[in-house]
Structures are given as C-alpha cells and as structure tokens.
Amino acid sequence: MKCEEAEKKMVEFVEGELPAKESKLIAEHISKCKKCRESYMLHLEVERSLKSLRAELPSYGKTISNVYRALGIKRKGIMQRLIQSPVFAALSIVVIGFVAIFFSDADIARFSMGCADRIVLISDSFAKAASATIIDLFGGKVRTLLAVNISLIIFFSFIWSRAVLNFQRHTNGF
Secondary structure, three states: OOHHHHHHOHHHHHHOOOOHHHHHHHHHHHHHOHHHHHHHHHHHHHHHHHHHOOOOOOOHHHHHHHHHHHHOOOOOOHHHHHHOOHHHHHHHHHHHHHHHHHOOHHHHOOOOOOHHHHHHHHHHHHHHHOOHHHHHHOOOOHHHHHHHHHHHHHHHHHHHHHHHHHHHHHOOOO
16 A cells, blocks of 8 residues: 555544455555554554544533633623613513504494404505505505504614614623
C-alpha cells in the first residue's frame, strides 16, 4: 500500500469504519512506514480528544442563570416576564377585540342569542356601517374583512410588543 492511499483512509481506519481486509493492509503499512505511523498517532490523538469533549452543550437556561447569579442580576418573576411578553400582548388584544365585537352596545340587548347569531348580526351591522368600497374590495365578504382586520390588529400588536421588548433589552431593562 502507498502512503497516499493510507492517508486517504486514515480517518476511517482510526474510527474503525474500514473492512477488516483494508484495516489489516493499513496496519501493516503503518508498522513499516514512519511518516504514516506519525500521521496515525496524530489522528488517534485527535479522535481521543474529540471523544473526551462533552457530547452536549450545557442548557441555555442553566448557563444564563449562572451568568445572572455571577453578575448579581436578579431576574424578574414569572408573572412579570409573562406580562411583558409579546404573546401576552397579542392575546390581550385578541381578547379585547372579541369582547368588543361580541358585547358591543347593539348586542347587549341580544345577549341571550347564540354565538353564531351574534356573529351574523355583527357582520350585518358592520356591513351597513362600513363603506361600500371597502366591502367591494373584499368581494362583499364582510366576515373576511373582519378576519383580516383582527389579523392585522394581532400582527401589529405583536410587532409593537417586539419593538418594546427590544427597546427594553437595549436599554438594559431586563
């Protein structure tokens, strides 16, 4: 076996991935060739070093907790973090939107009606109040328009809450 062939298969040999016949040829070559024996020893040392490294990175939560503790920074409680999260802001706006839709002044008198009937009444009253051009833009589908409006409210509230969160982070307002 030539040195070039042995060098090409050295990593596989060290990792034990070669068939027995090829492994035997490389082992014989290594025993005779000083240059390839040195290369083998180097590959073997690298392989041992890689195996001695930790297989997993430490968890982010534990690491950041250790950093905060070392720096003397007290983390906020779970309720405070929950209230300042963008998900909480988006959910709050959705809940407020649905409460406003289902319990508007026109619907308080009809409170005992079923949910589906309320949606139809709201969409009908919305269709009468909204301009014809906007409704025409959505092909007369008021429910689609309502869904788009709610989606836009959620989207922009999420963007706003992310902007506030980024501002707090950049001003060390953890």
